[in-house]
Amino acid sequence: MTKQFRMNSVWACGMTAALAAGSIGVMRAQTMTSVVENASEAKWGPAPPMLPAGAQIAVLSGDPGKAAPYAVRLKFPANYAVPAHSHPTDEHVVVVSGTLTLGMGDKLSKTASGNKALGVGGFAIAAANMNHYAYTGSAATTIVLYGTGPVEFKYVNPSDDPRNAKTTAPK
Numbered sequence: 462m463t464k465q466f467r468m469n470s471v472w473a474c475g476m477t478a479a480l481a482a483g484s485i486g487v488m489r490a491q492t493m494t495s496v497v498e499n500a501s502e503a504k505w506g507p508a509p510p511m512l513p514a515g516a517q518i519a520v521l522s523g524d525p526g527k528a529a530p531y532a533v534r535l536k537f538p539a540n541y542a543v544p545a546h547s548h549p550t551d552e553h554v555v556v557v558s559g560t561l562t563l564g565m566g567d568k569l570s571k572t573a574s575g576n577k578a579l580g581v582g583g584f585a586i587a588a589a590n591m592n593h594y595a596y597t598g599s600a601a602t603t604i605v606l607y608g609t610g611p612v613e614f615k616y617v618n619p620s621d622d623p624r625n626a627k628t629t630a631p632k
Contacts, residue, residue, distance in 0.1 A: 496522050500557070500603075503534055511614040513623050515541055521605070525612040532607035537561070542596040544569050544621035546614045552587040552606060556580060559602030561595055563587070567617045569594040592617050 498521065508516035515538045523531030534557070545567050554561070556579045563585055564576040578598075579585060587593045616622040 494522075500534075505534075505536065508535060510624050511612075511622075513541070513543060521607075523610065525610045527610050529610055530607070531610050531612070532605060534603060535606055536601065536603045537597045538601050539597055539599050541602075542569055543594055545592050545594045545617040546621075547590050547592050547617070548587065548615070549613055550589050550609050550611075553608050554579075554583075554585045554587070555605045555607075556583040557603045557605055559600045560598055561602050561604055562598070563593060563595050565591065565593050567592050569596065571596065 503519035505517045505519050508518040512535075517536040519534040519536075521532040521534060523529050525531040525533055537559075554563075558581060560578050560580050561583070562571075562576050562578045564570060564573050566573065566575075570576075577585075614622070619625055
């Protein structure tokens with residue numbers, strides 16, 4: 462064995478050990494408390510104002526408002542729509558009841574040929590900064606949404622953003 466080979470081997474072993482130790486440290490830093498919960502145990506509340514009115518949310522783990530992993534359940538009523546928008550991080554969706562139709566583009570179109578209806582067990586990833594939209598049909602739909610926060614919505618058309626809705630004063 463040459464001296465150069467031994468030095469490279471020692472260096473490689475040292476780097477492997479350092480990377481493994483670093484990975485374990487990162488894994489420990491991201492460890493969350495255990496969650497074991499049936500759907501019937503969900504604690505539902507109104508979804509954040511970045512979503513159109515009518516949706517409900519139940520946080521499963523993490524805090525969607527922070528730069529960390531999260532998982533939430535979202536329940537949408539029948540005939541619900543989320544206009545075209547994007548997110549700064551990837552969004553993972555699993556349909557657990559009903560049907561959610563997803564489409565890509567700058568404007569919600571229920572007749573677009575690229576739309577895909579996802580039934581129970583359907584899965585999608587909306588990549589960061591990709592404009593997409595979603596809507597339900599004649600039945601309520603529940604999804605599990607997960608990823609790394611913070612969750613933010615950037616609506617393609619600012620007038621579609623429910624946070625920009627003008628409220629009228631009572632007369």
